[in-house]
Each structure stands twice: as structure tokens, then as C-alpha cells.
Amino acid sequence: MRIFVCIKQVPDTETRIQIKSDKSGIEETGVKWVMNPYDEYAVEEAIKIRDAKGGGQVTVVSVGPKARVSESLRTAMAMGADDAIVIDTSDYLDSYWTGKALGQAIQKEGAFDLVLTGKLAIDDNAAAVPQIVAETLGIPHVTVVSKLGTEGAWVAEREIEGGAREIFEVQGPCVLAANKGLNTPRYASLPGIMKAKKKPLKEIALGDLGIQSSHLKTRLKDFQLPPEKPAVKMVAGDPATQAKELVRLLLEEAKVL
Amino acid sequence: MSKVFVFVEGQGAELKKGSQELLNAARNSGREVVAGLIGPGTKALTGKASKHGAKTVFVCDAADLGHYNPETFGGILEAMVKESGADVVLASSSVLARDLMPRVAAKLDSGSASDCTTLELTTSGVKARRPVYSGKCTAEVEFVNSPIKFVLMRPNQLPVGAGDAAESAPVKDFPAPAQSGKIKCKEMVKGASSKTDLTEANIIVSGGRGLQNAESFKILEDLANTMGATVGASRAVADAGWVPHSMQVGQTGKTVAPSLYIAVGISGAIQHLAGMSGSKVIVAVNKDADAPIFQKANYGLVGDLFEIVPKLTEEFNKALHR
Numbered sequence: 001m002r003i004f005v006c007i008k009q010v011p012d013t014e015t016r017i018q019i020k021s022d023k024s025g026i027e028e029t030g031v032k033w034v035m036n037p038y039d040e041y042a043v044e045e046a047i048k049i050r051d052a053k054g055g056g057q058v059t060v061v062s063v064g065p066k067a068r069v070s071e072s073l074r075t076a077m078a079m080g081a082d083d084a085i086v087i088d089t090s091d092y093l094d095s096y097w098t099g100k101a102l103g104q105a106i107q108k109e110g111a112f113d114l115v116l117t118g119k120l121a122i123d124d125n126a127a128a129v130p131q132i133v134a135e136t137l138g139i140p141h142v143t144v145v146s147k148l149g150t151e152g153a154w155v156a157e158r159e160i161e162g163g164a165r166e167i168f169e170v171q172g173p174c175v176l177a178a179n180k181g182l183n184t185p186r187y188a189s190l191p192g193i194m195k196a197k198k199k200p201l202k203e204i205a206l207g208d209l210g211i212q213s214s215h216l217k218t219r220l221k222d223f224q225l226p227p228e229k230p231a232v233k234m235v236a237g238d239p240a241t242q243a244k245e246l247v248r249l250l251l252e253e254a255k256v257l
Numbered sequence: 258m259s260k261v262f263v264f265v266e267g268q269g270a271e272l273k274k275g276s277q278e279l280l281n282a283a284r285n286s287g288r289e290v291v292a293g294l295i296g297p298g299t300k301a302l303t304g305k306a307s308k309h310g311a312k313t314v315f316v317c318d319a320a321d322l323g324h325y326n327p328e329t330f331g332g333i334l335e336a337m338v339k340e341s342g343a344d345v346v347l348a349s350s351s352v353l354a355r356d357l358m359p360r361v362a363a364k365l366d367s368g369s370a371s372d373c374t375t376l377e378l379t380t381s382g383v384k385a386r387r388p389v390y391s392g393k394c395t396a397e398v399e400f401v402n403s404p405i406k407f408v409l410m411r412p413n414q415l416p417v418g419a420g421d422a423a424e425s426a427p428v429k430d431f432p433a434p435a436q437s438g439k440i441k442c443k444e445m446v447k448g449a450s451s452k453t454d455l456t457e458a459n460i461i462v463s464g465g466r467g468l469q470n471a472e473s474f475k476i477l478e479d480l481a482n483t484m485g486a487t488v489g490a491s492r493a494v495a496d497a498g499w500v501p502h503s504m505q506v507g508q509t510g511k512t513v514a515p516s517l518y519i520a521v522g523i524s525g526a527i528q529h530l531a532g533m534s535g536s537k538v539i540v541a542v543n544k545d546a547d548a549p550i551f552q553k554a555n556y557g558l559v560g561d562l563f564e565i566v567p568k569l570t571e572e573f574n575k576a577l578h579r
Contacts, residue, residue: 013508013527017393026390037509095359096368122508122531124389126371128359131327135363140440141327143356146502160352161457163448163503166325170440180509181502217368217403220389220396226534232541232557242558243568246540247576249556254538256460256517257484257577 001056002112003046005081006102006133007039009064009072010123019223025092026223035072038118040079040185041178046116047080048183049150059109063087063101066203077196078188084199085109089206091213092220095124099132104209107137112173114154119144119177124220130177142168143177259380261288262343263311264334264358266351267302275349275412275457277309282415283347284310286378291315291341292426295333296322300428307426309418314426315340319433324442325353327360332434334361338405340429345383347376350409351457362407369407370398374414374514374535383408391508391531411514411535412457449501452487460517463489463506463533467522467543467562471499476563477521480570483577489513489533491523507532522562525550542566 011017012032020027035043043060050056060076062069066088073084087101106115115137120127127143134141142156146165149155154170159179188196206213235242235249250257261283265276272280283290292311294302300318307314315337322329334357338346346362348354350372362369373385374395385408386395400406455461462481464474474488481488488504495505506513508528518536522543523529530553533539541554542562551557558565 011390013391013531017390019394026394094368096363099363122391125387125391125512126359126369127355128362128369128371131356131360132363135360141356141360142440144352157446158356159503160325161448161454162452163501165446165448166442167444167446168440169443172439174440180505216401217366218370219399219401221399222397223389223394224396225394226388226392229553229555232551232554234551234557234559236559239560239564239568242560242565243572246556246558246569247572250517250538250540251576254517254555256538 001050001053003050003056003058004106004112004115005039005042005046005058005060005076006115006117006129007043007060007062007072007076008036008121009033009062009069010036010121013122019225023223024221033068033071035075036118036121038120038178038180041180041182042116042118043076043079043081044183044185045148045178049114052150057082059083059085061085061087061102061105063089063093063098065090070201073201074196075188077199078192079186080192082199084201085204086201087204087206087209089213093213094216094218095126095128096132096217097211097213097215099129100136101206101209101211102129103133103136105204114173115175117175117177119179130175134175137175139173139175140170141175141177142170144179145176146179146181148176148182258289260291260341260343261286261345261347261378262291262293262338262341264346264348264354265292265294265302265306266349266353267294267296267299270301272302272305272309273349273351273412273457274417275351275410277417278412278415279347279349279410280306280309280311281418282376282378284418287380288345288378291343293334293337295330303428304425307424308420308422311426314428315431316428317431317433322433324445326436326440326442327357328440329434329436330357331361331364333431335364336431338365344405345378346405346407348409350411352454354409358407358409362405365405367405367407368400368403369409371409372512373398373408373410376408376410376415388535392534413459413514413516448503455487455489455504455506455511455513458487458513458515460484460486461489461506461513461515462486462519462521463491463523464494464521465491465523466493468494474500476566480566480573483570483573491529520550520554521566523550524548525553
């Protein structure tokens with residue numbers, strides 16, 4: 001069983017965001033970087049499947065500046081992944097080229113059974129890369145997967161509106177994008193962390209995949225903080241008074257009803 | 258004349274509100290509007306699409322499209338977009354479109370911008386902004402080398418417009434493509450709620466740990482029913498198993514942007530705020546006057562939620578169902 005897991009390193013949710021003076025992005029100094037939370041479900045699922053199938057290889061792949069991104073790749077290897085590939089670039093890549101880069105790097109490695117990713121990255125919230133990886137590899141995809149069966153075909157449950165689910169049956173290699181609920185990611189153990197230091201981490205230059213960051217399809221610009229909210233209006237009184245006053249405010253002042 | 262293609266989704270006998278918003282925005286842009294509908298029964302909705310602004314309607318109404326399949330839906334949509342000649346494609350940021358659109362865009366060597374909150378569409382271009390970094394800031398998406406520009410808009414961000422029922426548009430049928438058999442949806446399991454999904458809801462009533470147990474969600478449901486709202490929850494209560502995870506709002510749950518968000522017994526952890534700070538008006542009900550949720554709220558009610566919520570239900574009932 002050969003499984004690839006695509007992961008992204010993102011600023012921790014708790015990190016305070018400061019916008020660069022030219023509004024072209026955020027200041028990266030002082031940002032705490034972590035593995036995208038949804039990608040942890042993908043790594044966990046890959047390790048579980050490999051172990052349940054009695055062996056194989058789980059390879060984690062990421063795009064970004066090698067020195068920084070390697071930390072998250074080591075974390076995934078400390079959880080139990082076997083090896084890692086970093087597509088090294090310090091340039092911004094959009095979802096299109098990130099998906100192309102990941103897909104082409106996987107293709108270079110030869111035959112595989114499954115590609116797992118998180119359903120989205122919490123920094124850009126695009127939820128596009130898994131589908132583009134699948135398109136690049138010419139294989140099916142299922143996103144927002146919260147349950148996976150691995151007997152025979154892949155049986156992936158995808159969460160849709162109102163908690164309803166679509167159950168997909170997929171033959172052969174595919175890309176599955178993990179949602180919360182798929183599993184409970186393990187913590188890296190201390191021996192795991194020690195072992196991870198010696199696991200192979202291969203480096204691919206972005207240019208070797210024939211990708212140039214100057215060919216972006218989309219670019220983000222003019223970063224802005226959300227407009228200041230007016231101070232909260234506290235509604236006082238006993239519960240009956242509070243309720244009456246709130247309804248009046250929503251009807252007459254906020255006009256949202 | 259420049260064209261815009263709008264992917265339209267139905268909900269029963271109506272178009273989804275998000276789709277109506279986009280048709281209206283498309284009509285007002287000065288572009289010629291081509292609408293696309295996919296799925297059994299969608300032919301009955303073509304009149305609604307023209308009412309809201311479509312000049313041409315493409316439809317693929319095949320019976321075996323009852324279940325979503327990224328492969329077939331992708332093939333149909335690719336054909337429709339190509340045929341339309343549009344260089345801008347709009348879709349609502351629905352569960353289906355978020356899965357489908359990025360891949361269709363990639364098939365057409367194009368980029369996509371999902372979950373946008375503002376849209377400026379003109380005859381010559383398109384500008385959209387979207388929240389990034391968990392809603393801590395927003396950025397403009399600039400399309401650079403993208404022959405077709407795919408924009409997915411969050412519902413409830415744009416005006417709907419009245420529409421004109423007298424408008425009609427030519428309808429063109431598209432055949433369903435053959436399936437490879439590599440992927441199929443073999444079953445759909447209904448969810449606990451038949452209400453509008455959280456991501457599309459106009460009003461949300463959300464509960465947190467302050468409700469103390471799963472049974473107390475009943476009082477939120479009563480309030481939600483009065484207001485036509487959808488019930489959400491914080492991560493703490495979803496993790497505790499009081500409600501299914503599909504109801505979770507926040508970082509590892511759903512990102513929502515209703516007109517009105519009522520947070521009941523939710524302290525306002527940053528992971529929760531990440532999922533709902535885009536709401537237009539936020540009401541917080543909490544017994545702790547220092548709870549961080551009040552810093553994000555427009556209106557705050559300090560007190561015992563078990564006393565306040567039933568009173569709110571009573572008052573909303575009076576005000577909305579006279």
C-alpha cells in the first residue's frame with residue numbers, strides 16, 4: 001500500500017495577524033507555524049490504513065520554503081509516516097499551481113494507491129488543492145470525508161448539507177480530503193520524534209517540476225483588517241425586559257428580521 | 258457583449274437564495290447572463306432562472322444525476338462553460354460547488370476564488386474579496402493568467418432583487434456524459450436536520466457549554482423554529498457528543514455568515530469566532546459579563562440563558578407571527 005499525504009504548514013489559529021505595510025500579505029516574523037489541523041486527520045488515516053493492510057509506505061508531501069516546512073513534515077514522520085518530500089520554494093503559489101506541483105511530484109514517484117489531504121487549509125480556506133491534485137493525476141476525488149471504508153473499493157462518506165451524507169464508492173487510486181470526525185490524530189511520541197529525525201526527506205526544486213511561480217492564475221492583494229465593530233450594546237433588565245428590548249432593537253435598529 | 262455564466266442550484270421548486278443573488282448581480286453587471294442547471298427536475302426551474310436574469314439557460318436534466326458525482330457533473334459543467342463563451346463563472350459557495358468548481362476551473366486552465374464575500378462584476382472584469390487567516394483579515398483576489406475567472410460567493414452577501422416573471426429565455430439541453438465507473442455515489446443518507454444548512458442560513462441560533470447538557474438544545478430549537486433559523490453549536494458541545502459534528506460552527510466546523518447570529522452560552526473561543534465573525538449582526542447571551550463573545554457582539558444580554566431564551570421565543574413569536 002503506497003499512500004501519499006499532502007500537508008500544508010499554516011499559522012497557528014492563536015497567532016496574531018499583522019498586515020505588511022504594502023498590504024501584500026501578512027508579516028511572517030513571530031508567526032507560530034503548525035501543520036494544518038485537517039491535514040492531521042489525513043496523516044492519521046494514512047498511518048492507520050498502512051498498518052491495517054500489514055505494511056506499505058506513507059509519504060508526506062508539502063510545498064514551501066524547505067527550512068520551515070520541514071518541521072511539519074518531521075511532525076508527520078514522528079506520527080508514523082515513513083518518508084517525506086518537500087517541493088522547495090519561497091515564492092507564493094496559488095491553489096492551481098500548488099495542486100499541480102503536488103500532483104506532479106507524486107506522479108514522479110511511480111504507482112500509488114491513495115492520496116490523502118485535509119479538506120481545506122485554515123489560512124486561505126480555499127478547499128481547492130485536493131481537487132486540483134486529483135485533476136493533475138487524472139483520478140477521482142471525494143472531499144469532506146468523515147468516514148472511510150477500505151475493504152475492496154474505497155468507500156468514502158462525504159458530509160453535505162444539514163448533516164446529510166453522500167456515500168461514494170471509488171475504484172482504484174483517488175484523492176480523499178479529510179474532514180474532522182474521520183479519526184482522532186495521534187500525538188507524536190518521543191521515540192517517534194527521535195526516529196523521525198533519521199527518516200528520509202527528499203527535496204525537489206519547484207523548477208524541476210516545470211512550474212514557475214510567475215505564472216500564477218490568482219494572486220491575493222490589498223490585505224485589510226475587518227472593519228472595527230461598533231462597541232457592544234448591552235441590553236439590561238430582567239429576562240422579560242431584555243427579550244422585549246432585543247427584539248425591538250433587531251427589528252428597528254439592526255433591521256435584520 | 259461579454260458574458261457571465263452562473264451555476265444555479267435549486268432547492269425544491271425554488272432557486273437557492275445564493276443562486277438568486279448571483280443571477281441578480283450578473284444581470285446588473287451589464288453582461289449577458291447564461292445560467293446552467295444540473296440534475297433531475299431542474300428543467301422545471303429554467304423559468305425561475307430567466308425570471309432572475311438569465312438570457313439563456315443550459316440544463317442537463319438526466320434522471321441518473323440524482324446523486325452528485327464530481328466526474329459527471331464536472332464534465333457537464335465544463336461543456337456548459339465552454340459553450341457559453343463566458344470569461345467569468347459565478348457559483349454559490351455551496352457544499353456541492355466548493356467540491357466541483359476548483360476542478361472544473363483547473364480543467365479549463367483557470368483559477369478559482371472560493372468563499373468570497375464581496376463581488377464587483379463589470380463588463381470588463383471581476384473583483385472579489387475573501388476572508389483569509391480564519392477571518393482575521395480579508396484580501397482581494399486578482400485573476401492574473403486565468404482565461405476564465407471562477408468566483409464562488411458566500412450566500413447572504415448580495416441583494417436578491419425582485420426578478421421579472423414575464424422574462425423568458427431559450428433553453429438548451431445538454432446530454433449527460435458517460436461515466437467511467439471509477440466513482441459513484443451509491444447512497445445518500447439523510448441528516449438530522451431538514452432545515453437550511455448552516456453555511457446558507459440567514460439566521461443561526463448557536464448553543465455552547467452554557468446549555469449544560471444535550472437535552473437543553475430543545476429550548477434553542479424552539480427559538481430557532483420561531484425565527485426560521487438553523488441551530489448551530491460550539492466545538493465543546495460537538496466534541497462532547499451533545500450534537501452531531503455537522504452542527505459545529507468554527508475553525509474545525511463550518512464557517513457561517515448569516516444576517517443574524519445568536520450565540521447562547523458560548524464564551525467565544527478564537528476557534529469559534531473564526532467561524533462566525535463574518536455574521537452581519539451578532540447577539541450574545543451569556544451569564545459571564547466578561548466572556549470574550551461580547552467583544553464580537555453587537556448586542557449583549559447578561560443573564561441566565563434558561564430564563565432568557567424562553568422569553569426570547571415568546572417575544573419573537575409575538576413580533577414575527579402576529
